[in-house]
Amino acid sequence: MIDFDEIKLKLQSSLSPKRFLHTLGVVETAEKLAEIHNVDKEKAVISAFLHDCAKDIPESMQIRFCKEFHIRLDEFMKKNIALCHSFLGAEIAKREYGIKDEEILNAIRFHTTGRKNMTKLEKLIYLADYIEPNRKYFEGLKTAREYAKKDLDKAMILVLTNTIEYIKKKNGILHPLTLEALEYLKSEKGEFVNW
Ligand SMILES: [Fe+2]
Ligand SMILES: [Fe+2]
Structure with a gap:
């Protein structure tokens, strides 16, 4: 049984107040x-x-x-540590928070770069991170919020395109996984007729 209160308390002590607020926004979304x-x-x-x-x-x-955890840092991650x-x-979710579910771990693992053939949960977390209510306004945010409610793939194509x-x-x-994520979705979905 997952103890959400415990997770919340632990997170609150390891994140800045601003990041904690962002996290609560991502959870809500x-x-x-x-x-x-x-x-x-x-x-x-949980993701x-x-x-x-x-x-x-x-x-x-x-x-x-x-x-220490044998996470390979590729050349892109080395140049931009924020990607790691x-x-x-x-890995920390697994070791410190006891999460064993690979689907959850992958949603955490690919929330920054994306990847090709993402699961629905992975797309959902990627999008929630981008559109959560505490994000300051930027161009494309409103449309991303609208699309996310209607069609995860359409929203992902928009957000990945804007991000790139x-x-x-x-x-x-720019991590190649992000480009791959977009190319994959585009080839899978084809052209949208009614954008
Ligand atoms: Fe992040
Ligand atoms: Fe985030």
């Missing part, structure tokens, strides 16, 4: 999306709670933990 899209609500809520559990660990410690918090987060554009514009590090 994930719960709503799970209801709409018929996804296991408990899995959605949402834990998705950023490693994000406030200082970077040098994140690198150390990745080594989701992979490390999955944003990263390219600021000359950031």
Whole structure:
């Protein structure tokens, strides 16, 4: 039996107040999306709670933990350590929070980069992270919120496209998994007729 209060308390002590608030927003959104899209609500809520559990660990410690837990840092993660918090987060969810469900762990693991052939739960967490109510306004947010309620794939195509554009514009590090996620969805869904 998952003790949500215990998870919440533990998280509150390991996240900054701002990140904790963001997390609560992701939980709220994930719960709503799970209801709409018929996804296991408990899995959605746990994944949402834990998705950023490693994000406030200082970077040098994140690198150390990745080594210790045998998480391979690829060249992209090495150049942008922020990319590794989701992979490390999955490992910490397993070790510190006792989560064994691979579906939940993968939703945490791929919430930053995405990947091809994502499960519904993975898409839901990726989107909830992006659209949660505490996010400050940015272009495309409103449309992403609308799409997420109606069609997870359509919302993912929009959000991945915007994210890739944003990263390219600021000359950031774009992980190939993100490109693969978009290409896969586009080839799977084909062109949308009624956008
Ligand atoms: Fe994150
Ligand atoms: Fe997040």
